[in-house]
Structure formats: C-alpha cells, structure tokens
Amino acid sequence: MQKLFLLGPSAKTFSRTVVLAMACAAAGLFLFIPRVQAQDKHFTQFYASPLTLNPALTGAMEGSYRVGAIYRDQWRKVLDNPIKTFSMAADLRFEANRRKNSEDAFGLGIMFFNDKVSVVDFSTTQIAVSMAYHKALGLNQDQFLTIGIQGGLTQRNVNYGSLNFHDEFNLVSGYTGQTEEALPANNFAFPDLNVGINYTSQFAGEGRFFAGASLHHILQPKISFYEDPTTNVVQDGGRLYPKINAQVSASIPFDRSNRTSMQPRILAAMQGPHMEINAGTNFRFALGQYGSSALHFGTWARPVRNDGGFGFDAVVALFGLEINSMLFGLSYDLNIGALQANQRQGAFELSISYMGNYDNEKILCPKF
Numbered sequence: 001m002q003k004l005f006l007l008g009p010s011a012k013t014f015s016r017t018v019v020l021a022m023a024c025a026a027a028g029l030f031l032f033i034p035r036v037q038a039q040d041k042h043f044t045q046f047y048a049s050p051l052t053l054n055p056a057l058t059g060a061m062e063g064s065y066r067v068g069a070i071y072r073d074q075w076r077k078v079l080d081n082p083i084k085t086f087s088m089a090a091d092l093r094f095e096a097n098r099r100k101n102s103e104d105a106f107g108l109g110i111m112f113f114n115d116k117v118s119v120v121d122f123s124t125t126q127i128a129v130s131m132a133y134h135k136a137l138g139l140n141q142d143q144f145l146t147i148g149i150q151g152g153l154t155q156r157n158v159n160y161g162s163l164n165f166h167d168e169f170n171l172v173s174g175y176t177g178q179t180e181e182a183l184p185a186n187n188f189a190f191p192d193l194n195v196g197i198n199y200t201s202q203f204a205g206e207g208r209f210f211a212g213a214s215l216h217h218i219l220q221p222k223i224s225f226y227e228d229p230t231t232n233v234v235q236d237g238g239r240l241y242p243k244i245n246a247q248v249s250a251s252i253p254f255d256r257s258n259r260t261s262m263q264p265r266i267l268a269a270m271q272g273p274h275m276e277i278n279a280g281t282n283f284r285f286a287l288g289q290y291g292s293s294a295l296h297f298g299t300w301a302r303p304v305r306n307d308g309g310f311g312f313d314a315v316v317a318l319f320g321l322e323i324n325s326m327l328f329g330l331s332y333d334l335n336i337g338a339l340q341a342n343q344r345q346g347a348f349e350l351s352i353s354y355m356g357n358y359d360n361e362k363i364l365c366p367k368f
Contacts, residue, residue, distance in 0.1 A: 010327075010361075014102065016307045021285075026336075031218065031344065037265070039242045040216065040240075040269075040271055041085060041113065041115055041124075041215070042269065042276070043070055043072060043085070043349060044088070044278065044300070044302075044305070044316055044318075044331050044333055044347070044349050045070060045318070045329050045331055045349050045351050045368045046247070046267050046278065046335075046368075047249075047265075047365065047366040047367060047368050048068065048070050048327075048329050048349075048351035048367070048368050049068070049070045049087050049089070049269065049296070049340070049351070050089075050091075050365060051087075051089040051109050051111040051130055051150070052089075052111060052113060053130070053214070053247070053267075054131050054148065054198060054212050054213075054214040054245060054247070055130045055131075055132060055148030055149055055150035055194050055195060055196040055214060056146040056147060056196035056197050056198035056212055056214065057132070057146075057148070057196070057198060057212070057365055058081075058091050058107035058108065058109040058130040058131060058132040058148050058150075059091055059092060059093035059094075059105060059106065059107015059108065059132050059134060060093075060107065060109045060132070060134065060146065060198065060200070060365040061091070061093055061108065061355060061365055062355060062365075063093070063325070063353075063355040063356050063357045063358040064092065064093055064094065064356055064357040065090070065091065065092045065093070066090065066091055066355050066356065067088075067089070067090045067353065067354050067356075067359065068088065068089055068090075068274065068327075068351065068352060068353030068354070069086070069087065069088040069089075069351070069352055069353075070087050070088075070350070071084070071085070071165060071301035071347060071349065071350050071351075072084070072086070072347055072349045073347060073348055073349075074346075074347035075346075075347065076348075077223075081118030081119065082118070083115075083116070083117050083118065083119075083347075084115070084116050084118070085113075085114070085115045085116075086114050086115075087111065087112065087113040087114070088111075088112050089109060089110065089112070090109065090110055090306075091107055091108060091109030091130075092107065092108050092109070093105050093106070093107050094106055094160075096104040096133065096134075100328055102136055103134075103136035103141045103144075104133070104134060104135055104136050105133075105134040106131065106132070106133060106134070107130075107131060107132040107134065108129075108130075108131050109129070109130045109131070109148075110127070110128070110129050110130075111126075111127070111128045111129075111130065111150075111152075111341070112126070112127050113126040113127075113128075114126075114249070118293070120158065120159075120162060120163060121159035121161075122156075122157070122158045122159075122161040123156070123157050123158075124154065124155070124156050124229060125154070125155045125156075125157075126152050126153070126154040126155070126181075126192070127152055127153060127292040128150050128152025128153075128192065128194075129150070129151060129152065130148060130149065130150035130151075130194075131148065131149060131150075132146050132147065132148030132149075132196075133146065133147055133148075138201075138307075142201065142202040143200065143202070144199070144200045144201075145197075145198075145199050145346065146197065146198040146199070146200075146212075147196070147197050148193050148195065148196045148197075148198070148214075149193075149194070149196075149338075150193070150194040150195070150196075150220075151191070151192070151193050152191070152192045152193075152194075153189055153190075153191055153192070154189065154191075154192050154221070154223075155187060155188070155189040156187065156188060156189075156191055156223065157186060157187040158186050158187070158225065159186065160183055160266075160365070162185055163262060165179040165181050167179055167180055167181070168276060173303065177280055177362050184225045184226050185225070186207040186225070188225065190216060190219075190221035190222060190223070191219060191221065192216075192219060192221060193217075193218045193219050194214060194215065194217070194218065194293075195214065195215055195218065196212060196213065196214030196215070196245075197212060197213055197214070198210070198211070198212035199211050199212065200365075204253070204256075205253070205256070206251075206253045206258035206261075207250070207251060207252055207253055208250060208251040208366075209249075209250050210246075210247070210248070210250065210365070210366060211246050211247070211248045211249075211250075212245075212246070212250045212307040213244070213245065213246045213247075214244075214245045214355065215242055215243075215244055216242060216243040216245070216247075217240050217241065217242050217243055217245075218266070219240060220239045220240065220241055220242065221239065221240050222238055222239055222240075223238065223239060223240045224238040226238075229276075241271065241272060242271070243269060243270070243271040244269065244270050244271070245267065245268070245269045246267070246268050246269075247265065247266065247268075248265065248266050249263065249264065249265030249266070249366050250263065250264055250265070251263050251284075251366065252264075257286075257291070258274040258286070258291075259285070259286035259288065259291055260283070260284065260285055261283070261284045262281060262282075262283055263281060263282040263283070263284060263298075263366060263367075264280075264281045265279075265280065265281070265366065266278070266279045267279075267283070273306060273307050274304070274306055275304065275305040276302055276303070276304045276305075276313065277302065277303050277304075277318075278300055278301075278302050279300065279301055279302075279303075280299050280300030280301060280316065281299065282296055282298035282320075282368060283295065283296070283297050283298065284296050284322075284367075285297075290308045292323075292324050293321075293323050293324065294321075294322040295319075295321060295322075295324055296318065296320030296321070296322065296329070296367065296368065297318065297319060297320075298316075298318035298319075298320075298331075299315070299316065299317055299318070300315065300316035300317075300318065301314075301315055301316070302314045302315070302316065302333070305363065311336075312336045313335065313336065314333040314334055314335050314336060314346070315333075315334050315336065316331055316333050316334070317331065317332050317334075318330070318331040318368060319331070320367065320368055322367070325354055325355040325356070326352070326353070326354055326355075327351075327352070327353045327354075327355075327367060328350075328351070328352050329349070329350070329351040329352075329367075329368050330348070330349070330350055330351075331348065331349045331368075332346060332347070332348045332349075333346050333347040333348070334346045351368075
C-alpha cells in the first residue's frame with residue numbers, strides 16, 4: 001500500500017477525524033431525521049451540479065465564474081423512451097469588500113432544471129436564482145463558512161393525450177372512444193425556497209475538507225394536479241414536503257505535489273419514507289509536467305430506505321477528465337435488483353463544466 005508520506009501526526013489525526021465525521025453524518029441522518037413525504041430529483045454526480053445540491057455552493061469555486069450542465073438518462077434498456085433529467089447552471093464569485101484584506105466573497109447563480117418521464121409524458125421544469133456569502137475564517141483565511149439561499153419557480157405538466165382510460169376501449173380494436181374521466185388542468189406552477197450552509201477548510205498543505213447541509217422545499221408547495229389552489233384542504237401526499245441533504249467529503253493527497261489524491265465522500269438525503277446514501281471514493285491522477293490536466297476514477301454504492309425496507313439500490317462507476325479549466329464526467333448506475341433479475345436496468349450521467357479565471361490556489365468545492 002502506498003503511504004501518505006505528506007501527512008504528519010496532526011494531519012493523520014485530522015484524516016481519521018474526517019472519516020469518523022463522514023460515518024457519523026450518515027448514521028445521524030438515518031437515525032434522527034424525521035420522516036417527511038414525497039421524493040425529489042437527484043444526480044449521482046452531485047458535486048457536478050452544485051446549485052441543485054446546496055445553495056451554499058453558489059460561488060464555491062476556484063475561479064470567478066462557472067458554467068456547467070449535467071444530463072441523466074435512466075432505464076434506456078428497459079423503456080422505449082427513457083427517463084431524462086437535465087440541468088444547467090451558471091454562477092459568479094466576487095469579492096465582498098475590496099477595501100479590506102479579506103477573502104470574503106459573494107456568490108450569485110442561476111439554475112435551470114427539467115425532468116421528463118416519457119412513459120406518461122410527465123415533466124417538471126424549474127428555474128431558480130441563488131446567492132451565498134462566503135466568510136473567510138482563520139489566521140490564514142484558509143477556511144470558509146458559507147450560507148446560501150435559493151428561490152425558484154417550478155412548473156409541472158402532463159400530456160393527457162398520452163394516457164388511455166378504461167372507458168375509451170371500444171372492445172374490438174383499441175382505445176378509440178372518449179373518456180368520461182373528470183380531468184383537472186394539466187399544468188400548474190408553484191414557488192420554491194431552499195437554504196443551505198457549507199464549510200471548507202485546508203489541512204496539511206494541499207488537503208481539503210468539506211461539509212454542508214441544506215433544507216429544500218421550505219414552503220411545502222402543493223404538487224397535486226387535483227388540488228384547488230384556492231382552498232386550504234390538502235390531502236395526504238398533496239404537498240412536496242421538505243428534503244434534507246447532508247454531504248461530507250475530503251481531498252487527501254498522496255504526495256507533496258498533490259499529483260495523486262483520494263477523495264472520499266458521502267451524501268445522505270431524506271424525504272418522506274425515502275432515504276438514500278451515496279458513499280464512495282474518487283481518485284485523482286494529475287497528468288503532464290505541470291499537472292494542469294487530470295484523470296478521475298471512482299466507485300460508489302447507494303443504500304436506500306423505502307416503504308419496503310432498507311437495501312442497496314445501485315453501484316456506480318465514475319470517470320472524469322480534467323483539461324485546464326474544463327471538466328468532463330461520465331458515470332453509470334447499475335441497479336442491483338435488476339442485475340439479480342437478469343435485467344440491464346441502470347442510468348448514465350454526462351456532465352461538463354467550465355471554470356473562468358481559474359485560480360489553482362483556492363479549492364472551495366469538490367469536482368464530482
């Protein structure tokens with residue numbers, strides 16, 4: 001096994017603390033966070049979509065601006081029209097006070113999200129604006145404590161033309177009749193509000209530690225097509241109840257030049273009877289004389305808890321390519337249950353991001 005010769009006694013203690021904190025975060029979420037209702041969107045490459053993960057990650061970057069996009073394609077081998085999820089975002093980071101010798105900064109961002117379930121032609125579209133304040137801490141200002149807020153507008157739509165009902169069947173050739181179903185309006189919109197907090201610190205020269213938490217859907221919007229927005233009566237399951245995210249990660253270098261590093265991380269999310277934990281490790285290998293390019297490899301596991309109990313949902317393989325200010329990521333989720341049933345049921349994700357005015361001395365957010 002290769003030794004972490006960069007890490008002295010205090011750094012080794014810190015690395016053990018990082019691992020313990022990650023384990024405690026996952027266990028604490030599983031045991032103590034109360035149950036809420038409904039499920040929400042998620043990406044396997046969650047750090048590649050920071051504005052959907054935590055508003056406090058707005059402006060948490062190694063440059064002055066960032067643009068990126070991520071696409072998720074799910075169950076293509078099972079469905080004629082796979083479930084497709086897409087998000088793109090842009091955010092800025094700028095100094096909070098130019099007159100002081102401080103690293104404090106503001107972050108501003110905008111995010112677009114779309115999720116389409118082609119089986120029933122059901123889609124969710126959202127646009128949101130976020131802002132964050134990054135407060136520098138410590139004598140060397142190598143730590144940051146950030147708070148962020150995000151507000152947006154979400155629209156849900158279903159195409160009734162893609163649905164068939166029992167009373168449309170003509171008993172001979174198919175569903176050619178007219179339905180007598182009393183169908184509500186096929187689209188509606190609602191406001192949404194999210195908040196978050198994030199902490200980053202530097203240790204042992206090039207080592208980094210990250211921890212954050214966020215609360216989504218504070219307004220608990222109505223999400224049922226059958227809900228009358230003029231009434232206050234909400235049936236069970238008619239609201240999108242809050243979701244709680246918590247993520248802990250680190251970047252631990254294997255050598256003094258930080259050309260090779262290990263990046264363990266955990267994301268835990270709970271919403272309703274549903275809980276998922278994404279846990280795994282990425283490895284970064286710098287390329288070239290100056291290390292301006294790098295390869296990323298990672299493996300993940302996703303345990304989940306649903307109404308049916310606790311089990312493993314998927315294993316994940318990740319590959320990333322870093323070229324100067326560009327970053328490309330590709331991952332594949334292999335569903336464990338489908339594998340046991342001899343099915344090829346999974347999802348792949350493709351992400352791309354660009355960092356403007358790159359500053360390699362500040363590492364404020366993980367890559368994937």
